[in-house]
Amino acid sequence: MDISGLFSVKGRVALVTGGSAGIGRMIATGLGAAGARVYICARNAEKVASAAASIPGDVIGLAGDVSTLEGIGKLVGEITAREAALHILVNNAGTLSDAPLDSFSEDQWDDVLELNLKTPFFLLQKLLPLLRAGGTAERPSAVINIGSVGALKIGPREVYSYQASKGAIHWLTKSLAKRLASENVTVNAIAPGFFESEMTVITDDAMRRMVESAVPRGRTGTPEDVAGAAIYLASRAGAYVTGSVIAVEGGLSI
Numbered sequence: 001m002d003i004s005g006l007f008s009v010k011g012r013v014a015l016v017t018g019g020s021a022g023i024g025r026m027i028a029t030g031l032g033a034a035g036a037r038v039y040i041c042a043r044n045a046e047k048v049a050s051a052a053a054s055i056p057g058d059v060i061g062l063a064g065d066v067s068t069l070e071g072i073g074k075l076v077g078e079i080t081a082r083e084a085a086l087h088i089l090v091n092n093a094g095t096l097s098d099a100p101l102d103s104f105s106e107d108q109w110d111d112v113l114e115l116n117l118k119t120p121f122f123l124l125q126k127l128l129p130l131l132r133a134g135g136t137a138e139r140p141s142a143v144i145n146i147g148s149v150g151a152l153k154i155g156p157r158e159v160y161s162y163q164a165s166k167g168a169i170h171w172l173t174k175s176l177a178k179r180l181a182s183e184n185v186t187v188n189a190i191a192p193g194f195f196e197s198e199m200t201v202i203t204d205d206a207m208r209r210m211v212e213s214a215v216p217r218g219r220t221g222t223p224e225d226v227a228g229a230a231i232y233l234a235s236r237a238g239a240y241v242t243g244s245v246i247a248v249e250g251g252l253s254i
Contacts (some may be wrong), residue, residue: 007235008033008170013083013134014234015124017041017066018093020051021228022197023146027090030227031234032057036088041066041075042254066093066123076126083140085134085220086127091120092146096162096199106239108162116165120145128185135184140242142234143180145173147191147245152253166191170245177243186242193249195221216251 003191014031016089017164018024028051032038037058042048052061062078065071079086094116097108124131124143132208135141150159151166170189177187194200202208212218229248232238247253 007231008035008235009088009231009234012036012234013085014085014088014090015037015039015041015079015086015127016090016092017119019075019090020048020061020091021079022199023192023195024090024092025051025055026195026223026226027092027144027230029055029223030231031088032059034231035102036112036234039079042093046083046102055187066119069122069227072123072126072240074120076123079127080130083130083202086132087139088144089124089131089141090144090146090230091123091126093119094146094165096159098157098159101160104158104160108196112161113165116162117168117172120169120229121176124176124187131185132183137184138239139236140184140186140239142238143176143185143229145169145187145189147173149188149191149193149253150251151236152249153248164234173245174243184232186239188238188243189245190226190229190233191247191249191253193221193225193247193252215249215253219250221248221250 014036016024016028020042028038028040033056039060041062041064043065048061048063052059054133064075075219095112097112099108131141147169148166150163151170173187226248231244
């Protein structure tokens with residue numbers, strides 16, 4: 001057995017949505033450092049260009065709004081014009097709304113479900129020709145959906161549409177994995193726990209102690225933790241894994 005390239009993604013082409021910040025940027029940075037060509041997209045053109053320039057490796061920033069079918073179509077058109085195949089799709093772009101049950105609004109429901117659930121499905125659908133072109137029996141193309149520990153354990157915040165969307169993403173992952181397995185495309189999900197980002201901010205020492213005390217590993221996640229999981233799923237090492245939800249949360253959901 002030759003394991004020298006078991007975890008390699010060198011030369012693979014990846015797209016990471018929401019790749020200019022947070023977990024998306026962590027994954028994009030890891031894939032870029034490991035030798036993949038990485039496209040990152042986000043709505044803000046200046047922000048995505050700055051992120052692409054600051055991430056080491058072959059990283060290309062594309063401005064686009066994937067919350068609409070029109071925006072998805074434009075992004076897919078740009079990727080198709082540049083690449084004959086796509087090997088890695090990371091559906092990371094997402095949002096959340098936090099509001100009391102009695103006042104939780106329809107907009108707070110719809111905005112979250114649109115981006116967190118509808119977008120990953122239709123982006124995958126439109127990118128299927130490129131993903132099929134990139135996969136082989138030995139090295140399938142890899143779709144990685146970003147779920148959440150919030151779909152494995154109910155936390156203290158009132159984020160109803162977020163938790164519903166992430167629970168649905170976990171099951172959508174399994175459904176798509178079963179459908180696409182024979183076409184050399186794997187579909188898995190990563191369910192991150194508490195990673196410090198623009199979306200999850202630790203505001204003071206008391207909050208840090210509270211968060212860390214809830215995690216059996218005793219700390220928040222690092223970029224290496226989530227990037228490592230993504231690289232595993234996208235490499236030859238993860239070729240026989242599909243339909244799985246990998247919790248990267250230090251034991252928080254136990």
